[in-house]
Amino acid sequence: xxxxxxxxxxxxxxxxxxxxxxxxxxxxxxxxxxxxxxxxxxxxxxxxxxxxxxxxxxxxxxxxxxxxxxxxxxxxxxxxxxxxxxxxxxxxxxxxxxxxxxxxxxxxxxxxxxxxxxxxxxxxxxxxxxxxxxxxxxxxxxxxxxxxxxxxxxxxxxxxxxxxxxxxxxxxxxxxxxxxxxxxxxxxxxxxxxxxxxxxxxxxxxxxxxxxxxxxxxxxxxxxxxxxxxxxxxxxxxxxxxxxxxxxxxxxxxxxxxxxxxxxxxxxxxxxxxxxxxxxxxxxxxxxxxxxxxxxxxxxxxxxxxxxxxxxxxxxxxxxxxxxxxxxxxxxxxxxxx
Amino acid sequence: xxxxxxxxxxxxxxxxxxxxxxxxxxxxxxxxxxxxxxxxxxxxxxxxxxxxxxxxxxxxxxxxxxxxxxxxxxxxxxxxxxxxxxxxxxxxxxxxxxxxxxxxxxxxxxxxxxxxxxxxxxxxxxxxxxxxxxxxxxxxxxxxxxxxxxxxxxxxxxxxxxxxxxxxxxxxxxxxxxxxxxxxxxxxxxxxxxxxxxxxxxxxxxxxxxxxxxxxxxxxxxxxxxxxxxxxxxxxxxxxxxxxxxxxxxxxxxxxxxxxxxxxxxxxxxxxxxxxxxxxxxxxxxxxxxxxxxxxxxxxxxxxxxxxxxxxxxxxxx
Numbered sequence: 325x326x327x328x329x330x331x332x333x334x335x336x337x338x339x340x341x342x343x344x345x346x347x348x349x350x351x352x353x354x355x356x357x358x359x360x361x362x363x364x365x366x367x368x369x370x371x372x373x374x375x376x377x378x379x380x381x382x383x384x385x386x387x388x389x390x391x392x393x394x395x396x397x398x399x400x401x402x403x404x405x406x407x408x409x410x411x412x413x414x415x416x417x418x419x420x421x422x423x424x425x426x427x428x429x430x431x432x433x434x435x436x437x438x439x440x441x442x443x444x445x446x447x448x449x450x451x452x453x454x455x456x457x458x459x460x461x462x463x464x465x466x467x468x469x470x471x472x473x474x475x476x477x478x479x480x481x482x483x484x485x486x487x488x489x490x491x492x493x494x495x496x497x498x499x500x501x502x503x504x505x506x507x508x509x510x511x512x513x514x515x516x517x518x519x520x521x522x523x524x525x526x527x528x529x530x531x532x533x534x535x536x537x538x539x540x541x542x543x544x545x546x547x548x549x550x551x552x553x554x555x556x557x558x559x560x561x562x563x564x565x566x567x568x569x570x571x572x573x574x575x576x577x578x579x580x581x582x583x584x585x586x587x588x589x590x591x592x593x594x595x596x597x598x599x600x601x602x603x604x605x606x607x608x609x610x611x612x613x614x615x616x617x618x619x620x621x622x623x624x625x626x627x628x629x630x631x632x633x634x635x636x637x638x639x640x641x642x643x644x645x646x647x648x649x650x651x652x653x654x655x656x657x658x659x660x661x662x
Numbered sequence: 663x664x665x666x667x668x669x670x671x672x673x674x675x676x677x678x679x680x681x682x683x684x685x686x687x688x689x690x691x692x693x694x695x696x697x698x699x700x701x702x703x704x705x706x707x708x709x710x711x712x713x714x715x716x717x718x719x720x721x722x723x724x725x726x727x728x729x730x731x732x733x734x735x736x737x738x739x740x741x742x743x744x745x746x747x748x749x750x751x752x753x754x755x756x757x758x759x760x761x762x763x764x765x766x767x768x769x770x771x772x773x774x775x776x777x778x779x780x781x782x783x784x785x786x787x788x789x790x791x792x793x794x795x796x797x798x799x800x801x802x803x804x805x806x807x808x809x810x811x812x813x814x815x816x817x818x819x820x821x822x823x824x825x826x827x828x829x830x831x832x833x834x835x836x837x838x839x840x841x842x843x844x845x846x847x848x849x850x851x852x853x854x855x856x857x858x859x860x861x862x863x864x865x866x867x868x869x870x871x872x873x874x875x876x877x878x879x880x881x882x883x884x885x886x887x888x889x890x891x892x893x894x895x896x897x898x899x900x901x902x903x904x905x906x907x908x909x910x911x912x913x914x915x916x917x918x919x920x921x922x923x924x925x926x927x928x929x930x931x932x933x934x935x936x937x938x939x940x941x942x943x944x945x946x947x948x949x950x951x952x953x954x955x956x957x958x959x960x961x962x963x964x965x966x967x968x969x970x971x972x973x974x975x976x977x978x979x980x
Contacts, residue, residue, distance in 0.1 A: 396731070429764030441766035446730055451754050457723020458755060464724055465731030468684070468709060475727075488750075491720035498715060652765030654824040656802045656849045657897025662932075 332609045335389060335546045337623050339381040339602050342405040344627040345414060346378045348635050349404065349421055349435070353581045360583040369639060370421045374435050377405040379544075379576030382601035383508045384409035386549025387476060387569065390557040396444045396462045396475040398455035400508070401436050403448030406478050412440035418634035424641040431644040432652075444473075453483035456492035456505075463496065463503035463566075474502040474560050482513035484527050493534050496566035504553075504560050505531065505568040508543065510575035515587055531568035543571030544601040547608065574599070665806075666698045666835040668813040673699065673736060675843070676820045677706050680734065683820060685711045686721055687738025687774075694738065696776070696835045722748030722773065726755045729769045734820060742775035742829065743786050756825040757800030770823045772816070777805070778868055778918055779951055779961060780832035788951035788961075790867070790919035795827040796896040796928070802826040802849055803895040805867040809839040811893060814847035822849055829895075831868040852899035854906070858886030861972055862906040862939075864929055865916040866892040873916055875965035880972055887972060895925055900936075903929060907939040912975055914942045916968055918961075921945030944971045 349370055356368030364371075377384075380402075388409035391397065399406040407417060412428065420427025421435050428440050439447035446462060449455050459477035466473050483489055484507065496503050507527035511518055524530065528538035537559075541552045549571055556567040574596035578585035585593075609615050650661065663671070670693075677683045685699060691713040693700035703711035714721050718739060725737040739745040745752065752773065759769045777790040795803045802824050806812040812830065819826040826849075855870070856877055865873045870891045877887045888906050892898055907913045913933045915926035921943050930941035946961040 398727075427764070429762065429766070432764045433762045437762040439763040439766055441730075441763065446727075446767070447759070447763050449755075451750055454723070454750055454755060457720045457751060458727040458730070460720065461724030461727020461729075462731045463727070465728045465733045469732070488719045488723060491715070491717035492723070494715060495717060495720045495724060653761050653799055654802060656822050656824050656826075660850075660897045660900065 326612065326614065329609070329612050329614060331550065332547065332605060332612070333619065335385045335550060336602070336605050336609065336620060338385040338389070338409050339546065339605065340624050340627040341414065341630070342381040342384065342408050343378065343602060344631040345404055345408060345418070346376045348418070348631045349374055350376055350378070350577070350581045352421070352635065357580065357582055359580065360578070362582045370435065371423065372434055372436070374581040375402040375579065376577040376581055377402045379596070379600060380508060380510055380573045381405055382546035382549050382605070383506065383543045383571045383573055384478070386546050387504070387506055387553045389550055390553050391476055392473065393443055394473040396446055396459070396466070396473070398446050398459040398462070398475070398477050399448040400455065400478055400480055401448060401450055401452070402480070403438055404435065407438050407440060407445050407448065410440070410445045411443040412445055414630060415634045415637060416440070418631070419638040419641055422638040422641065423643065424638055425644040426641050430648060432648070453479060453486035453488045455479060456483065456488045459503055460492045460495045460501055463501040464499060467499070467501055472561065474504060474557065476504045476506060478506045478508055481507060481509040481511060481518040481522070481527065484530060485522060493531060493536060493566070497534050497536050500565035502560050502563065503566045504556055505566065507568065507570045509570060509572045512575045512579070514579045515583070515585070526570065528568060528570035536566050536568055538568035538570060540570040540572065543573035544599045544604060546601055546605050663809050663838065663841045664835065665809045665812050665830070665837045666696050667700070668809040668841045669698045669816055669830065670700045670702060671841070671843070672813045672816040673702055674705065676817055677702065677710065682732060683734045683736065684728070685736045685738065686714055686725060688714055688716055688740055690738050695740065696832070698830070698835065699738070718744055718747035719751055722751035723755060725771050725773065726751060726759065726769055729771045730759070730767045735771045736820070737771055737773040739773060739775045741787050741832065742777050742791050743789050745773070745775045752827070753798055757798050761800060768823060769825045772819045772826045772828050774828045774830065776832045777829045778831040778833060779958060782953055782955070782958060784953040785950035790917065792829055792895045793919060793923060793925040796925050800825065801896065803829065804849065804893070805829045805895055806893065807834070807867055807870040807891050809837060809841050810845060811847060813841045813843065814845050815849070815893065818847045818849050829867070834868055847893070850894045850897040850899055852893055852902045853891040854902065855889040855891055856887070858888040859910060860886045860976060861912040861914060862888045862890065862903070862910045863914050863916065863968070863972065864890045864892055864903055866895065867918065869916050869918050869963060872963060872965040873968050876968035876972065879965065879969050885972065885976060898929065900932065904933060904936050907933045908937045910939070912940045914944060914971055914975060916944045916963060918963060919945055920948050922948045940975065942971060942975050944968060
């Protein structure tokens, strides 16, 4: 098997696992939150706001392929793809979305706080841009402790208009930290298009103004993301300081799963769907000598089966013990709840 | 030794004992604007006593990331008023991390946020906001009143493994006192500074001094007040306070912070619920701290104010 086929195959597997996970979570979440003119009806298995990364799979797949287990990753509220690509256990993740004791967070966080510290995934975050300062702190520790690991920091296009973006990038450059900033630019800030809300040319231009080398890439072309990230991760890992990858993709779904995004221009969505990263990766793969369509079909089937099983197990799993609402808060003053 | 020197010595001892203890913040390399980091960068180097940009959100958030990665940062916010620029990082990140990620991580850090009215520093450099942080699950809140406590409580805060909001008072930096480095302190334990049967007086931070003066004056009038320095605002020492209230049947809580919504309200309500004692609060009026001396004075609580409040409580209960 050629290297290119092998690389594409691995990236494809990551992407279809993310897609299958998102589709299943989306189905299980309908009626889960009162917003966008919908009412929570008590029927949802995945409760609360669910932010889907459907259509954005190429970014985490292409970047995380270059990360080691010992590398750190900080994520956003739209973090399932980052978590899966970093190597978290899919079953534990699905159980967390269902709020079960066997979930990655014991049911304490759900989708918006999905995390798996055992693979260096330091958490999704309910606050836009909040991962940036945490990421530079983790990278600062890596540098002080002379580790050879790095930190990958994912954030969206909305985050670049928050102060912590500037503070964290400045910090990373001042101390020359081993951090790769990844702006996953899906072009929407909740229900507002990001373009009219953003002065200048966006994330990469802002990084360059701080003397942080930045690369802009088609975020729906998984091989392009993979190639760009290869260079940037190698530079960061060799101690050259921070780098920024600006990956332009598109948020196919609404802000949360019950948001149908009717405010959006239908042509814009149709155009974006034509650049679907999984379909494009498939076409690229099939054009290679030695490609076998059934390989990809088998991967999709395996991902679908894995997720179906995960949903069944998560649904049947027990809830957390109510007493766990009082654990893992702090060491000092345990028992003094009032 | 001064209150500021006691803190620097505590850090020196903790940094010597544990290479993972580091300091981050503005001007810490020069010893901090109050001398509370004096000598530390010379001793431990610029990699462990790290001067930072004026970026409170990044200072606080980086502290969280460092703590998750195994360091034990001491985070300098200069004054509590500036910590408000890092509120998401303190409130939504540091305080919530351990719980919301199901106990996967720990955030052992001490964030120093000096409080209090200080040398005509007006509305944005004079606040006492301990009750804000006491309201938040996940945080410990400490308000040391003496050099000894600033040594012992700072070490206890670093040893706790929790995110600790550590609030020194800006007019206490030069306060001198004996410091016994072998003396340890336990977070959540109050100090009963004097015993008395007539009334329980609870305070903390610099206001303990005004309360102690008031107690002297009242003793000369035959009024015996039990004075408790709370030391830790959360978890507060319910046991010591409530036992005292059960004996004296009267509680006065005094703090420099604005009285409305202040932590005195929490203590007073708890004491009334648990013991049925009479309660009274004495804090600042709900006004911003003014610049001109006559304006600033409107936010201050004097020993005379405390003594008057005690006399009034005892008079009206007869």
